[in-house]
Amino acid sequence: MLAGRYRLAEELGRGARGVVWRGVDERIGRPVAVRVLPPAYGEPQAYERLAAEARALGRLRDRRVAELWDYGQAADGTVYVVTELVDGHTLAHAAAGGPAEVAWVLGWAWQVCQALEVTHAAGLVHRGIRPTNVMLADGGAVKLLDTGIAWAVHDAGRRLRPVPEGGATGVQAYMAPEQLTAPAAAPTIDTTTTTAPAAVDGRADLYALGCVLHRLLTGALPAHGAADRRVLPPPPSTLRAGLPGEVDALVLALLDPDPARRPNDATAAADRVTDAWRAWTRDCDRGLFAAAPRTGAAKAPAPGCLPALERLDTLAGQLRKHPIWDRRMPQVRELRHLVEDLAQLPGGPLHRADLGGLPLDGAQLSGVDLADADLTDVSLTHADLTRASLTGAILHNACLHFADLSDANLAEAHLTCTALPRAILREANLAGAKLNEAYLYCADLSGAHLGGARLPDADLTCANLAGADLRGAYMYRANLNEANLHEADLAHTYLHHAKLSRASLRKADLSGADLSEATLYDANLDRANLTGATLTGADLSDATLYEATLHDVELTRATLTKANLLGARLTRANLAEARLDRADLCRANLADANLTEADLSGTDLCQANLTRANLTDARMTDARMSSADLTGATLCRANLYDADLLSAQLSGADLNGADLSRADLRLANMSEADLTGVNLYRADLTGAQLNGADLSGADLRLADLTRADLTGAHLTGADLTGVRWSQETQWPTGVTCPEGPLPQSGDAGRPS
Known part of the structure; x- marks a missing residue:
């Protein structure tokens, strides 16, 4: 027994620096290596030097340097140094x-x-x-x-x-x-x-x-x-x-x-x-540690990896036989250290490696080459995989909670059912990756490249996809509720039935995207580009589309109830049967848009541009369209009951059979408009421009035509019963007013 603590069991070697023993630290039961130094080290100056050197060595904490644990001088003067015992x-x-x-x-x-x-x-x-x-x-x-x-x-x-x-x-x-x-x-x-x-x-x-x-x-x-x-x-x-x-x-x-x-x-x-x-490996294939055979040659193993790979294979086999493990187990720690060591070696020794089902939580694998590796069911919680190459890797059911994959290359990777909650994937390359049913709750994918990636049924709730490239991605039924897609590129992305409620899509590019039946309730699409996008049956209730671009967009049967489309550009958009009730389309551009049978009840279209728009059979009850431009628009059979069209431009518009009863058309310009059979019962047309308009068969009962210009208008068969007019009202040739203005109405009267 040395120093009352170290039991010397077996001599391992001797030399000019003394004898090395395999020993046991009896105090804590740990195997150690004990070097018993020559008597000269007991001299004061030599021992002082040894002590100083031991302090210097004690600063080292590296797996490649044997650790110094103790030193001292026994009662009999024997000087010793205690280090870790390395088997091998x-x-x-x-x-x-x-x-x-x-x-x-x-x-x-x-x-x-x-x-x-x-x-x-x-x-x-x-x-x-x-x-x-x-x-x-x-x-x-x-x-x-x-x-x-x-x-x-x-x-x-x-x-x-x-x-x-x-x-x-x-x-x-x-x-x-x-x-x-x-x-x-x-x-x-x-x-x-x-x-x-x-x-x-x-x-x-x-x-x-x-x-x-x-x-x-x-x-x-x-x-x-x-x-x-x-x-x-x-x-x-x-x-x-x-x-x-x-x-x-x-x-x-x-x-x-x-x-x-x-x-x-x-x-x-x-x-x-x-x-x-x-140079040694460039002309030959020396890979020894590969997963299931795949196309393409394996990379040669890196220097220093051959024995480590053999040990890794042994540990992997042991841990797979005992699926219940604890990260504090010696085998688990050794496994993680081995993989970390191999990750640092050049030449990509983990290329095509089979690490499936292994516990690698917290592993430091920055820059590792895991291309084509099999990581099925692997656990990499809190792992550092920044700048890692995972091209074509298989990560089915892998657990990557809180993992850092910034700048990682996951092109064509298989991530089906992979758990990536709160993972960091900033600037990561996921082009062509398969993320079917992947769980990416609160993941950070800002600036990531997901072009052509497959994300059906993926959960991206609260995920950060700001500036991400999702061009051509397949996101059928994906959950992007409350996700941040600010300035993301979603051009030609397939988002059929996707959930984007309360998502932020400000300035996002959704040109050509398929959002059919998607849910965008309360989503923010301010200044987003939806040119040519398909939103058939999509729910955009309460969504914000301020100054969004929706040229040629397909919004058939879409729901835009209470949506904010202030200043949005919807030229040639197809909104047939869409629900826009109580939506805000103030100053929106709907030129040439198709709004056939659309529901615009209570919608704000003040100063909106609806030139040549098709609003046939549209419902626009209580709509606010003051100063809107409906030049050349088609409003056949449209329902504009009680609508506000103050100062609206309706020149040349087709309002055949439309219902404008009680509508506010004060100062509206309806020159040359087709108002055949229009219902203008109790409509307010004060100061309206109706010169040249065709009002044949129109119902103008109790309408207010004070100061209206009806020069050249066609009133054949029109019902003018109880109509209000003034001396400034300009009637078409042939219409006489035998009774003159009604005295009780000031300057108003009833024409014959």
């Missing part, structure tokens, strides 16, 4: 069998670069990269070991120097020239400076990595000269034929004796590894 084997084991598979070597190199990037960012130089210090965990992930070699470049404003072990530390065969030529460091802590010697920095670790790569690729260490005089070795391809030039270039760049000519940092080195990987 080192690269030395892989190198023992001769040259390793190129794909695996490049994969390990890429992961080491990632680990060094984190290590260097924390102000540490490892100074001991060699096969025995790189562990391969069971899942294939790389872990950097040997915390006793790491050198803290800065720690709380102090420069730390390693305890000398005959000058330079580490195994000389893997050491950079600047390490070998640097003067031996004194066993002290210098508190006067915060920087390490310029000769040794993170590029020394990259040189060591080049040595490791050379040995793994060729089975031998590089011929880089004596310890005191390094030279650039021959390329690895001289010892192993078939290696592409990019692999040679990678190794030689890392092994350059001049640090200035090596990659600047671990990130640049990782880029060089990626280039080498692409």
